[in-house]
Each structure stands twice: as structure tokens, then as C-alpha cells.
Amino acid sequence: MGSDEFGAAVRQLRAGTDPAVVGLPVGSRRVTGLRREELGELAGMSADYVRRLEQGRSHPSAGVVRAIARALRVGRADYERLSALAGYAAADGQVPTELGPGGTRLLERFSDTPMIVTDAAMNLVAVNSGFLALEHWDLTGERWEWNVAWRHFCNPFAAFQQSAADATSHEAVLVAQLRAALLRYPADASLAALVDEMRTRSPRFDGLWRTPRPVELYESSATFTQSDGDSLTLVGNLIAIPGDDLAAVMLTAAPGSRDAARLVEVVGAAEGPAVVKVGQSGPG
Template sequence: MEQHEFGAAVRHLRESTAPESVGLPAGGRRTRGLRREELGELAGMSADYVRRLEQGRSHPSAGVVKAIARGLRVGRGDYERLCALAGYAASDGTVPTQMGPGATRLLERFSDTPMFVSDAAMNLVAVNSAFLALGHWDLPGDPWDWNIAWRTFVDPFESFQQSAADADDHQAVLVTQLRNALLRYPGDAALAALVDELRTRSRRFDALWRAPRPVQAFESSATFVRPRGESVTLVGNLLAIPGEDLAALMLTAAPRSDDAARLAELVSEADGSTVVKVGQLGPG
């Protein structure tokens, strides 16, 4: 990775860190986040060295990466990403699959919006009852049936329909996510096997893997066809869950549209728990 990517990530984390979250006073600040001097003090290095790192003029050691992560008190996901950008494998190199309280609260608080949580390998970890109300995801059978990339490139759902442009965007996001995951978790044998199998079974995936498309926005539109033939068109936005290296996909309809009315009707008929954890048979 280019050094400026690591530097940009450090600067973003520094500017996004609330001073009080790392034990510093919050008052009397002209800019958001931490100053370089404060990060340097927390991480045991000079402000000038922090500046050189952020400008891509110095390459960090593994110890420096750990010191910065410790100083900013970042979660596992951000630490893994810093390691990857600096060219180091994280300690165990396997995809975390545990859903923490942050992801659980997200699903609970948006109970009227179809959502699911996936891990870095694109396995479903949990869904909410609004997502189940779409009647989209059937029961697992093959080893990777809970894997979003697998169900997109190898075994797609008939009930999930996209335009060519939206399908291109959706596929590009999935390939980008898996490339990043393989970089962060080189020791995850199941993840590597999934990528190899996808490249073997799908020409489209292999082409995107060899020449990935730039991702402009982590969103795309799709039409979900219900068992009785009625359909609802929703836009999916992929949101990172900081600290847990998980992601949430939120499906929404255009405000005051017929799709919004149909979605509200479907959700009102949903039964069961607000959050449903699903079994993972794929990598992770």
C-alpha cells in the first residue's frame, strides 16, 4: 500500500476521535478531534513524526502502528485496517465474527427498516425481522449460502433483481470488500478458499478481481420480488460499524413512494425477534 493511504487513515482517526474518549479535556478547541501534539503524546512520539506519517513521508514500524492504535483507543476493525495499510498482518489474521453491542443496537433501533449485519468476509451475521419480512433469503444448503458474494456471483436469488448499472455497482463493492478483507486477514484459510472458489466459478468475479472497478458509493438499488409476485424496490447502503470490523446494510424506499407504502405494510406483518442471528457456514 502507498504510505499516503496509511497517513490519510491516521489523520481521519485522529480528527474523528473525541478528546474526552481518550482522557483529554474537550474545551477550547478550534478544530475537531485531536491535535497532532496530543496524538504524539498519547502514542509516545513527536508531533513532527505524526505529521510525517500523515503526509506519507515516513513508513511506520509495526510497533508504531500499535502505539497509534493504542493511543487513539481504536477498536479491532480500525487496528486491523491500519496494520493492512502499513503492510503488516494483524496478530491472528482471522476474520472476527462476533457481533458486539454496537451492531446489536443498530439492528434494534431500526426495527422498521430491513437491515443485516455482515462480517469482513461478507457472511451474514444477523438480520432484523424487517429484513426477513422481505422473504428474500432462503434457508442455507451449500457451505457458502450465507455469504453475500457467493449468492451474488455464483448462486443468485431469482427474487433479487437489479439493473445492469446497479448490478455493476453492487458487484464492485463486494469485490472491494473481499480484497480488503484478504489483505487484513491473510491467515484466514476459509476466506482464501472462498476467493479462490469465486474466481474459479465466476468469470465476472475473476475479471473484477484482476481489474477492480473504483467504488464511488457503497450503495445500489434492487427490486425484491415477493412470493406472491408483488415487488418492492429499495436502495441498499453499506455502513461500516467502527471497532467491530462488521458492516450493516440498510434498505430504504423513496420517501412517500408506493414502495415505501408496500415496505411499511410488509414490516407491520413481520413476526419474531427484532434481531435474528444466523448460522455461518462460510469463512470467518
């Protein structure tokens, strides 16, 4: 990786940035995105220097990388990518928790499919009404009640059951996600406290943390039991939302199955908005 790749990444991000998002007038523009002059002004550097960066003729400092990332208002993942292309480690920070446009669009466009969006630490950021209709996420009153990994290892849901094979796949993903988050955000005290709590409270998690299993599939099946005693089996697929360093889990049933028909009934009866933000205080 070198200056050419860094320059190409900056050029791509600049071209894909909506001027209105960074506080610039849209007006009549011959090209999409920002002009080099606009990026330079926002980042505190000359347009000529931006040109040299994009052409691979100058190597940026770590401070320049941060300035460009701030100017373009990119997400954590894009900032990390720019840093890596320039040969630096991304600056430590806090796990991003903003839903962002990518997660919002997913929830809105798949309103007929139960879905959640989590941050890098596996905390729920938002869900849709279809997910709430599954009726399995009870609240504990504890600090980590909205964390997917904590709930699985430390306070499992009674209405959520998996086979041994599916639980093994699910656990491998959860541990891998948390390990990756801790590497990216070593200064996040809340994330470190979560991992410490889970290692203390769950011997199974502690063992997997010390000797993690390789992730073979980013999906697993589970059976959800409804309050009326009926149940349905769904497959959860993990989908990355790179720009905001978030992830979505989409729950679907086998096509043409009894579960698929039941899912249509459950989601069809769901009420509420397409996007439900959640957190320590619950849905809101």
C-alpha cells in the same frame, strides 16, 4: 503520520473506554474512560510510559501497539489504525465475526427498516426481522449460503432482481470489499477459500477480480418479489461499522412511493426479535 498522531489516538481510545468493559470497577470517577495507570497495568507498562506515548515523546514497538489494543479491547479497525499511525502493518489474523455493540445498536434502532450486518468477508452476521420479511434469502445447503458475494455471483436469488446498471454498481462494491478483506486478513484460510471458490465457479467474478472496476456508489437498487407475487423496489446503502470491522446494509424505499407504503405493510407484519444472528446453521 508520527508519534503525535499515535499518542492522540491512544488518548482518545483510553478516554472512550468503559472501565466495566475491560473488567475494572466503575466507582466514582472524575473523568470518563480509563486512567493512564489503569491502561498501563492492563497493557503491562508503566503509567509514565503511557504518558510519554500519549505526548508523542516515545515511539512504540509493534508489540506495544498490540498490547495497548488488547488492553483497550478495541476492534480490528482501531487496531489497524493504531498500527498504521505507529508505522507498522497490522498483524495477520482472522476476519472478526462478532456482532459487537455498534451493529447491535443499528439493528435495534432501525427495527422498521430491513437491515443486515456483514463481516469484512461479506458473510451475514446478523439481520433484523424486517429483512427476513422480504422472504428472498433462501438457503442452499452449501458452505457459503450466508455470504452476500457468493450468493450474487454463484447462486443468485430468484426473488432478487437488479437492472444492469445497478448490478454493475453492486458487483464493484462486492469485489472491492473482498479484495480489501484479503489484504487485511491474508492468513484467514476461510476467506482465501471463499475467493478461490468464487473465481473457479464464476467467470464473471474471476474477470472482475483480475480487473476490478472502481466503486462509484456504495448503493444500488433491487426489486424483491414476495411469496404472494407482489414486489417492492428498495435501495441498499452500505454503512461501515469501523470499530468492529463490520458493515451494515440498510434497505429503504423512495419517500412517498408505492414501494414505501408496501414496505410499511411488510415490515409491520414481521414477527421476531430486532436482532437475529445468522450463520452456517441459519437464524438463531
